[in-house]
Amino acid sequence: MKALSTTLRFLSGASNHRPALFxxxxxxxFITATVCTAVFTDIFLYAMIVPVFPFSLPQRVGVDEDDVQHWLSxxxxxxxxxxxxxxxIFGWLSDRIELRRTPLLAGIVVLGGATVMLCLANNLPLLIVGRILQGASAGVVWVTGLALLADTVGKKYAGQAMGFVGIAYAAAALLAPLLGGIVYERAGYYAVFAMAFGMIALDIVLRLLLIEKKAAKKWLGEDDVQMEPQTLADDPEQAQADKQITAAFAPSEPSNSAAIDVPLTQTSSKIEKKLPPMLILLKSRRMQATFASCAIAALILTAFDTTLPLFVEETFHxxxxxxxxxxxxxxxxxxFxxxxxxxxxxxxxxxxxGLGLLICVPPFVCLRLVTQNSLAQKVLLCALLAIIGFGVALTLAATMAEFTYIAAEKERRQPGSMGRGGAYAQSYSLFNVSWAFGSLVGAYWAGGVRLAAGFGAMGWSLALLCGVFCVPTLMFVGGSVFALKRRKDEGGVGSGVGVVRNAR
Structure with missing residues (x-):
């Protein structure tokens, strides 16, 4: 027991010696891989039971067949x-604690407990409590994890860093329903959750091993540690290895965001100084448009989670x-x-x-054409879903990076307004609120419209939603087009994305 305790202290860095494999x-x-694994685990556990619930609810819980769509929603x-x-809550806490690793570890414990509840549940109240705990755990991952990643790579490479998170999300969302359906059909309900516990075990190990860049200062000299604006450089011994991930993030040409000659406002209004950083961010039209665009993307994905399994079961058997x-x-x-x-x-x-939302409009309208059990109709459905998936992926890649851009630029224009630790976590808490709002609305929206008017009507409603919201997205995401026009009329310095990105 003493040897185990000593080993754990050495691995965690609780001793004065450098941790093993520092x-x-x-x-x-490694930090990027750990955050992506946390995202993968969260989404995997969320999505693996999407194709299972329509079959397990009647069999295990005794839900009537006519009520399955309601309870799935x-x-x-x-x-x-x-x-x-x-x-x-997690966003506010994460920007005020010294290290983000602590809430990440707490989150995986909650996720493990939620998974046990879902595995053993044979009644609706226990299933609902388990899903609530899953959602709470997701708040830790998607707020603290993304803020940690933003700390690590900085604003300059935020887009591509979030792209790797997008791959983790897509891989989990793709594999989880697929494996969940296969394992449930071949090996039964409990075998599905065996996969979940394996993922949790791997995730726990990686979160325990992770050492944040901020924590690295304990074993490195101050000259070896730099931040941009909250990003720490690695130990020189690891510099060569880190160049590989940096090269993957780096654009082929210098980012336009670095070439900005817009004068910066050094002070904010007295009213704004009294507001929490989260509200300072949210009062910006740029943030509001980004918030709405992300919510629409989440609504679309949740709509498919709610309706697709039942639709293909009823239409294609x-x-x-x-x-x-x-x-x-x-x-x-x-x-991609x-x-x-x-x-x-x-x-x-x-x-x-903006284009991502616009791309989704035609295929959503065409979903009403899928009505029969034939090969041509199956191919048509897959093609329409692929086009919608491309549009959603494009919108998500842009909005996830935009949450980093907004927080970093707000701090740059008004130093100190975001608090001592910046506001990456609080910005990503707004990302999560928008995602959660879209998911919450999407589940009831899609399920309700499908029950009331059919799958085609659901597609029409989502097409209208995307068409309407692509307008404010094109006007304000990346900065207000009116501010850009005003700067040009005034003969302001700079043009293109550099000005737009920094326009409020």
């Missing part, structure tokens, strides 16, 4: 509701395996998110976010 565990690529929406409530396989189509485009993020870092978030 250079590896504090490197940029409830179980998906309570996850979003918990995320909606907890994300601002597919089993849980088919219900999992159908998610291949909308999620495959997400594996680092490329989208690279474009966002170079050109700004406005056009990718």
């Amino acid at each position: 250079e590896l565990r504090s490197s940029t690529w 409830v179980l998906l929406s309570v996850y979003g509701a918990a995320l909606l409530v907890m994300a601002p 597919w089993s849980s395996l088919g219900a999992g396989l159908i998610f291949l189509a909308p999620l495959l485009p997400s594996f 998110q680092p490329l989208y993020g690279r474009a966002v870092d170079k050109y700004g978030a406005r056009w990718p976010a």
Whole structure:
């Protein structure tokens, strides 16, 4: 027991000696991999039971077949509701504690408990509580984890860094329903949760091993540690290894965000100084448009989670395996998110976010054409879902990076307004609130419209939503077009994305 305690202290850095594998565990690529694994685990556990619930609710819980759609919507929406409530709290706390690793560890403990509850539940109240705890755990991952990643790579490479997070999300959202459907069909309910516990075990190990750049100062001299604006450089011994991940993030040409000659406001209004950083961010039209765009993307994905498994079961008579396989189509485009993020870092978030929503409009309208059980109709459905998936991935890549851009630029224009530790976590708590709001609305929206008017009507409603909201997205994401026009009329210095990105 004493040897185990000593080993744990050495690994965690509780002793005065450098932790084991210090250079590896504090490197940029390891931190990135750990955050991506945390995201993968969260989404995997959320999505693996999407194709299982339509079949397990009647069998294990005794839900009537006619009520399955309703309770499926409830179980998906309570996850979003918990995320909606907890994300601002975690954002506020995360920007005020010394290290972000602590809430990450607490989050995985909560996630483990939630998974045990879902595994053993044979009644609706226990299932609902388990999903609420899952949502609370997700708040930790998506707020603290993304803020940690922003600390590590800085504003300059935020787009591509979030692109890697997008790959983790897409991989989990793709594999979880697929594996959940296959394992449930072949090995049963408990085998599905065996996969979940394996993912949790791996995630725990990585979170325990992680050493933040801020924590690295304990074993490095101050000259060896730099921040940009909250980013620490690695130990010189690890510099060569970190160049690989930096090269992956770096655009082929200098980012336009670095070439800004707009005068900076050094002081904020007395009223704004009294506001919490989260509200300072949210009162910006740029943040409001980004918030709305992200919420629409989340609403679309949750709408598919709620309706697709039941739709393909009823229309094509597919089993849980088919219900999992159908998610291949909308999620495959997400594996190219680092490329989208690279474009966002170079050109700004406005056009990718707006065009992403606009691209979704025609295929949503055409969903009403899928009505029969034929090969042609199945191919048509997959093609439409793939186009929608591309549009959503483009919007998400832009908006996720934009949350970093906004927080960093606000601090740059008004130093100190975001608090001592900056506001990356609080900015990403707004990302989570927007995601949770979209998920909460999407579950009821899609399920309710489908029950009342059919799958085609649901597509029409989502097409209208995307078409309407692409307008404010193009006007304000990346900065107000009116501010850009005013600067040009006044003969202001700078043009293009540099000015737009910094316009409020």
